[in-house]
């Protein structure tokens with residue numbers, strides 16, 4: 555099989571492969587970019603694999619950087635943008651179920667592809683676009699099957715994260731999990747506890763934002779992987795409810811966690827606590843907590859809630875509200891928000907300095923308190939947002 559119209563990323567990288575070939579080595583595109591090209595979806599970066607050893611690669615090109623030399627990866631800068639080239643390799647050991655004890659460079663493409671996770675990820679493509687399919691990847695792409703290369707259990711012992719990757723691809727591609735692969739995941743699911751939570755997190759979000767998250771979630775449940783992902787083990791019912799939602803179609807990580815917190819029956823602060831275990835950033839945690847708080851008010855939103863949440867997070871909460879039939883038309887939500895007299899404190903036409911200059915306030919807590927009260931009055935339409943009026947009110951009433 556040959557890809558006729560190679561995407562531009564491959565064409566740009568082709569001189570690197572050709573130069574390796576000119577020196578007598580093999581060089582191929584491998585991994586996700588080949589898979590996605592065959593699926594006719596867009597690609598980002600291309601991975602290049604070669605029979606040349608790292609020292610040999612460095613001899614051929616003028617400008618290289620040792621980005622992962624121990625694992626055989628060298629970055630080549632000769633052709634504008636940097637390209638990572640990795641020497642064919644096999645691995646051995648895997649005592650920690652995460653990474654090999656040792657990496658051995660080899661000259662054979664087959665040896666390299668054999669230790670990759672899934673058949674659809676074990677395809678190679680030469681610079682002319684010819685596909686090299688040594689493990690049935692093309693067939694599985696056609697049959698829409700997610701299947702481990704060779705013995706599934708062996709692949710999962712090499713890197714237990716691959717079990718999550720398999721189910722993530724079920725969701726992302728809408729493919730079906732091969733039976734043997736599913737069985738092996740079920741047997742080896744406890745190995746997930748050996749994997750850094752950050753890595754599981756990435757796969758989990760990709761799963762939830764995939765094109766068929768229900769399908770991915772059902773496999774996540776069926777294989778029992780959820781039992782080994784932090785507090786998910788206590789929320790089988792919540793996960794099942796989510797897996798049964800129709801048209802699950804979220805657009806952001808924040809929406810994913812708001813939905814989860816909501817269907818797990820957690821209070822916003824408890825969702826925040828769960829996210830700390832998942833090692834989310836403070837920024838994401840704050841946004842999720844805010845959006846879930848707003849969700850609890852839907853579909854009745856007073857100015858206070860609109861103001862505190864902000865439009866982007868209101869729209870996120872609205873996405874989740876859909877699954878409780880509480881959602882508002884987005885235009886209505888935007889209109890409500892846009893008709894707020896002020897969107898932030900910065901827009902308030904009265905500042906602490908005004909109070910000091912005009913009303914002889916002394917620096918101290920009283921200033922903040924006054925500004926907060928005025929902010930509330932303006933927000934609720936009780937006072938116009940005009941400096942004169944606000945000063946006058948402060949002077950005569952407060």
Ligand SMILES: Nc1ccn([C@@H]2O[C@H](COP(=O)(O)OP(=O)(O)OP(=O)(O)O)[C@@H](O)[C@H]2O)c(=O)n1
Nearest residue numbers: 585586587601669670671672675676713715716
């Ligand atoms: N645990 C892993 C991770 C990666 N790979 C191999 O390395 C390639 C590149 O890995 P990565 O970029 O992480 O994944 P992709 O398959 O490219 O998927 P994505 O589109 O998410 O980048 C994969 O296709 C696969 O051949 C693997 O065998 N086992």
Ligand SMILES: [Mg+2]
Nearest residue numbers: 585586587599
């Ligand atoms: Mg990739």
